[in-house]
Amino acid sequence: MEGVSFPPLSRFAVCCGTHGNEMTGVYMYRHLQKQKVENITVTTILSNPRAVDACKRYIDIDLNRCFTNALLCTAITDSSPYELRRAQEIDAEVGPKGSDEAVDLLCDLHNTTSNMGLCVMYNSSDCVAMHIFKHLKSKITSVPVRAICSDEPISEGYALDSVGKHGLSLEVGPQPNGVVRADNFNVITEAFNHIIEWLQQFNSGATFEGGVEDVYKMTEKVDYPRDLNTNEITAAVHPQLQDNDFKLLRTGDPIFLSFDGETLRHKGRELYPFFVNECAYYEKKVAFILGEKVTVAFPSISVTKN
Amino acid sequence: MEGVSFPPLSRFAVCCGTHGNEMTGVYMYRHLQKQKVENITVTTILSNPRAVDACKRYIDIDLNRCFTNALLCTAITDSSPYELRRAQEIDAEVGPKGSDEAVDLLCDLHNTTSNMGLCVMYNSSDCVAMHIFKHLKSKITSVPVRAICSDEPISEGYALDSVGKHGLSLEVGPQPNGVVRADNFNVITEAFNHIIEWLQQFNSGATFEGGVEDVYKMTEKVDYPRDLNTNEITAAVHPQLQDNDFKLLRTGDPIFLSFDGETLRHKGRELYPFFVNECAYYEKKVAFILGEKVTVAFPSISVTKN
Incomplete structure (x- = not known):
């Protein structure tokens, strides 16, 4: 398989609280405000602030289903769902999806009540996300690290992570909604640091070798x-x-x-x-x-x- | 310590969904509709149906803090919290608290996200609840069974379990809010069956020996x-x-x-x-x-x- 090259990946967006009761992201958002990162521009987004305040998954509709091209182009009216408005605001800030202006990498933080350890979710065609998964899997030992891949064309993606040029969602659990567990918070902190480290190495000219990995695909x-x-x-x-x-x-x-x-x-x-x-x-x-x-x-x- | 005798304990109320996102009770309510019990009148209450529908702990205020004598006597107006109205309805159905008409035993079902196994919570002065705790502890082996006792005078109790002549709350966990786990459901089903069995034996004339048990008291x-x-x-x-x-x-x-x-x-x-x-x-x-x-x-x- 032939090697692939990409321009530098210097603009990185981390989206937190996309579901307002998944607390790892909510506390990571506050934590990331205080972090300093060299040579990478990190944008942190509190995706659904009203749902975070209410400690609910969403106010009107699931925000993480709102990032299709069709919904991002829908005219906003007074009766539009809150999350549709937020999707377009986020797309304006770190997208527009599918454009040259979109951030180079978008990472969306989630929790699950299921016993899934750390799961990296991304589109099969995104080999940057694939390499980041490989890197996280080799570095994080406190929980199992697995990948769930979708074969859906990125243009048809509905999730927030489809807005970046490259994108992935991190799911960590088990964790009840409305609760923050130190173990899960530490896993995501570690993952963030390893992603930054990988981006810095990539931009510095390192070649990351190809290979094979096992991933899961929904049937x-x-x-x-x-x-x-x-x-x-x-x-x-x-x-x-x-x-x-x-x-x-x-x-x-x-x-x-x-x-x-x-x-x-x-x-x-x-x-x-x-x-x-x-x-x-x-x-x-x-x-x-x-x-x-x-x-x-x-x-x-x-x-x-x- | 001298033995104590009580009239038969033949009227038993089981309260479910007092917190609307604690799902063991919600599913137990539906399950108990189909159960037949001999010689004991079992009343099942869905305590907070609006909170159950919304899958929230409560709508306006925490129902399980509404059962003080003062709140149960407060006049209801259009602006009264929903849970205050429900507290008075429940008190009318299985109380009134402190009266001869109150059910003989009231058991209120709860979940916790904490790793607490099965906890029996009751007032220290209630030796019927103490005997039921001892019975459950001797019968249930799948999870640890412990007791948390309050020394508060029953007349000052604010919890739903203070409405019966005797009362206890069962807490089972860990379980995320909004989720039902089969293991916890089975523990509560087992506890219900053992309480019924104990009541039947008591009413049939069995003497339950006194003794000592370790319990926890909040400091x-x-x-x-x-x-x-x-x-x-x-x-x-x-x-x-x-x-x-x-x-x-x-x-x-x-x-x-x-x-x-x-x-x-x-x-x-x-x-x-x-x-x-x-x-x-x-x-x-x-x-x-x-x-x-x-x-x-x-x-x-x-x-x-x-």
């Missing part, structure tokens, strides 16, 4: 069992699946335990579960996500020589 | 370190204290880790921490509670013979 979403009449949930995630994100789920393994004590089992092929019993996904009717583990090759990268 | 509340200007939290609970509820805290043990990396240590005498990093206590300015472990003696009890 399906699994809803909770529900009562046919009331549509209410009739089972919780099974204790053998709870907290076992990324542990291979085999045909016949327990997945739900009904409130009446009945065990429901996985009927499909072998896949990896993640976002198991994530709080925010109840309203999205997702008990857990299933995905494949795939090995992806990526090229060497270095800064463009003048 | 102080500890707030997070805060910025003097902004009043914002400047530290998280230290990783060595996080998840270590009920592990003796000694002078000099780490209690907080500041976002700048500084460790703060416990300066007082040896005490037991609980409700460590409980989500709902951020707004109450409580990072954790400290208490003593004390051994309490309690009498034999049996049903009054006619």
Whole structure:
């Protein structure tokens, strides 16, 4: 695979509090105000200040679904959802998405109630994000570091991290909404420092060797069992699946335990579960996500020589 | 210690969803609608239905602080908080508090984000609650079972469990708000069944022997370190204290880790921490509670013979 070169990655945006009750980002935002970084321009954004004040995921709609090209072009009126307005403000500040003016790298900070350690989420086509994942995986030892990749064209991306020229989201957990845990805060602080270090090395002319890495790709979403009449949930995630994100789920393994004590089992092929019993996904009717583990090759990268 | 006798305990109220985002109770409420119990009249209450619908702790004020005699006598107007209205409705249904008409036993179901296993919370003077704690502790083995006792006169109690002739709250965790975990649901189902079994045995004439048990009593509340200007939290609970509820805290043990990396240590005498990093206590300015472990003696009890 041939090496790829990019212009210097000197403008870095860190977005915090995109979901207002995910506290690692909220406290990182305050912490980052005090940090000094050499040779990289770091922009910190408190993405959803009204949701942070209310300690809610969002006020009107999920901000992290608002960054499609279509929504970013929608005219704002008095009745527009608050988050649509914020999406356009953020796009103006660190984008515009898809333009030369967009920041070189955008990192969006999230928490999950699932036992996922540190997850780097990015688009498969973004080899800068791939290299940053590889770097974080080699440096961070306190929690497992994994990658979840999307194959969606970046132009169709709806997440905030699609606004930068390169982008990734960091998910760390488990952590209840509304709570800050020191262990998770330390993981994100460490990740931030390693990303800065990587960007400085890249801009200084280092070549980062290509290779292969295992990443996860979503194949399906699994809803909770529900009562046919009331549509209410009739089972919780099974204790053998709870907290076992990324542990291979085999045909016949327990997945739900009904409130009446009945065990429901996985009927499909072998896949990896993640976002198991994530709080925010109840309203999205997702008990857990299933995905494949795939090995992806990526090229060497270095800064463009003048 | 002389034995004590009580009239039969045949009217049992189970209150669920007193905090609308503590999901074990919310799902127990639905589950209990389908249960049949012999010789005990079980009343199930969904305490705060509007907060349950909104998946919030409360709408206007914390319902579980509304059951003082003073608040239960306050005239309701159009501008009264929703929870004050609900408190009076619940008091009418399973009280009135302090009257002969009140249910014989009231059990209020709660979750905590802290690693507290199953905690039975009740008033020290209530020897029926003490015996139920002893029974649950002897029967439930999947999680630690502990008691937190209050010495406050029942007449001054503000919690929902003060409405019954006898009362207790069950706290189970850790569990994020808005999430139901099968392990915690099973603990509460088991506790419900053991309480019913105990009530049936008591009413059938069994004598429950007195004895001594260790329980915890709150001595102080500890707030997070805060910025003097902004009043914002400047530290998280230290990783060595996080998840270590009920592990003796000694002078000099780490209690907080500041976002700048500084460790703060416990300066007082040896005490037991609980409700460590409980989500709902951020707004109450409580990072954790400290208490003593004390051994309490309690009498034999049996049903009054006619």
